Amino acid sequence: MLKKFEMHYPIIQAPMAGVTTPKFVAACAEVGILGSIGAGYLDGEQTRNFIQEVKKLTQKPFAVNLFVQEEPRIDIDVLQKARMALQPYYDELGLSPVQSVMSNEVFEGQLQAVLDEQVAVCSFTFGIPSPEVIQRLKDKNIYVIGTATTLEEAIQVEQSGMDAVVLQGGEAGGHRGSFTNPMQLIAREDLLQHVVGNITIPIIVAGGIVSHEDVQRALAGGAQAVQIGTALLVADECEISPLYKKAILQSKPQQTTITYAFTGKAARGLTNHFTEHMKDAIVAPYPLQHHLTSTIRKESAAQGNPQYLSMWMGENSHLVQPGTVKSIIEKLV
Numbered sequence: 238m239l240k241k242f243e244m245h246y247p248i249i250q251a252p253m254a255g256v257t258t259p260k261f262v263a264a265c266a267e268v269g270i271l272g273s274i275g276a277g278y279l280d281g282e283q284t285r286n287f288i289q290e291v292k293k294l295t296q297k298p299f300a301v302n303l304f305v306q307e308e309p310r311i312d313i314d315v316l317q318k319a320r321m322a323l324q325p326y327y328d329e330l331g332l333s334p335v336q337s338v339m340s341n342e343v344f345e346g347q348l349q350a351v352l353d354e355q356v357a358v359c360s361f362t363f364g365i366p367s368p369e370v371i372q373r374l375k376d377k378n379i380y381v382i383g384t385a386t387t388l389e390e391a392i393q394v395e396q397s398g399m400d401a402v403v404l405q406g407g408e409a410g411g412h413r414g415s416f417t418n419p420m421q422l423i424a425r426e427d428l429l430q431h432v433v434g435n436i437t438i439p440i441i442v443a444g445g446i447v448s449h450e451d452v453q454r455a456l457a458g459g460a461q462a463v464q465i466g467t468a469l470l471v472a473d474e475c476e477i478s479p480l481y482k483k484a485i486l487q488s489k490p491q492q493t494t495i496t497y498a499f500t501g502k503a504a505r506g507l508t509n510h511f512t513e514h515m516k517d518a519i520v521a522p523y524p525l526q527h528h529l530t531s532t533i534r535k536e537s538a539a540q541g542n543p544q545y546l547s548m549w550m551g552e553n554s555h556l557v558q559p560g561t562v563k564s565i566i567e568k569l570v
């Protein structure tokens with residue numbers, strides 16, 4: 238992988254939908270790790286433009302990450318109750334409830350952009366893409382990576398014909414890539430131990446990796462590479478809001494939580510008013526809840542109020558330190 242993708246270090250910058258920008262991805266690639274575009278929330282045209290912007294900034298290969306689509310089963314009663322649970326937040330922020338919640342079918346457009354632009358790597362989360370999708374990528378010589386959170390899922394990724402797997406430990410920031418029930422939170426080192434020897438494709442380990450020792454243990458345990466999210470969120474080149482960066486840098490141990498409240502899918506982020514008060518509320522299935530809370534998150538950001546914002550970060554957020562991508566990576570290797 239290192240040679241093929243011109244990487245100096247066995248490190249992948251985690252794809253982070255809604256966070257990654259062309260400048261950030263290119264900066265990571267230039268430092269010698271594999272940069273990844275988190276394209277999950279982009280449509281086909283936006284994905285194509287993003288890829289072209291990165292290509293203007295770097296000659297290095299990079300990855301595009303897509304969400305495997307699932308059609309939510311719409312239960313009108315649940316949707317109504319989920320809307321009612323959010324009403325106090327719409328009221329407090331002076332917003333009208335979201336009326337239309339259906340997303341457009343965008344996956345085909347994203348995939349076509351990846352194929353046309355001959356991106357080096359395409360990674361997936363939230364499941365296994367269809368055999369046809371995997372074949373179309375392979376026909377273009379694109380390296381395909383899946384995400385697994387259990388041994389069972391890792392075996393499914395291998396059996397689907399994908400080239401490598403990201404093992405996402407329970408410590409990881411952002412959405413769980415889980416696609417089998419029940420959703421499990423297995424610590425990354427335990428997960429690696431369960432999986433090594435049971436599959437033959439390369440393993441990339443993710444979740445709470447913030448130190449040189451973390452990287453060493455993953456590689457010694459049988460991983461070919463590691464994937465880093467939170468430690469790079471605080472990099473100078475990462476263009477998240479100062480509010481978000483400050484929240485990561487000031488976070489304390491045990492201050493992250495797994496919540497369904499923002500999107501309807503389990504994700505790890507900073508505990509705040511919204512995650513606490515929505516703990517027992519009815520939420521619509523993903524991606525409906527994501528659309529229902531979109532105006533709340535936007536307005537909360539506009540008002541500089543961190544209490545209703547989804548601030549995804551891993552369990553070890555309190556250990557990360559600011560710096561350039563280069564300085565952060567050099568401390569890890």
Ligand SMILES: Cc1cc2nc3c(=O)[nH]c(=O)nc-3n(C[C@H](O)[C@H](O)[C@H](O)COP(=O)(O)O)c2cc1C
Nearest residue numbers: 251253254275362409410411444445466467549551
């Ligand atoms: C802000 C944020 C957004 C994320 N978005 C994605 C995504 O779009 N696709 C994906 O496969 N993983 C995503 N992840 C998960 C990462 O790939 C990875 O599993 C995680 O960052 C590793 O844990 P760490 O943040 O403790 O390093 C995201 C993580 C964060 C923190």
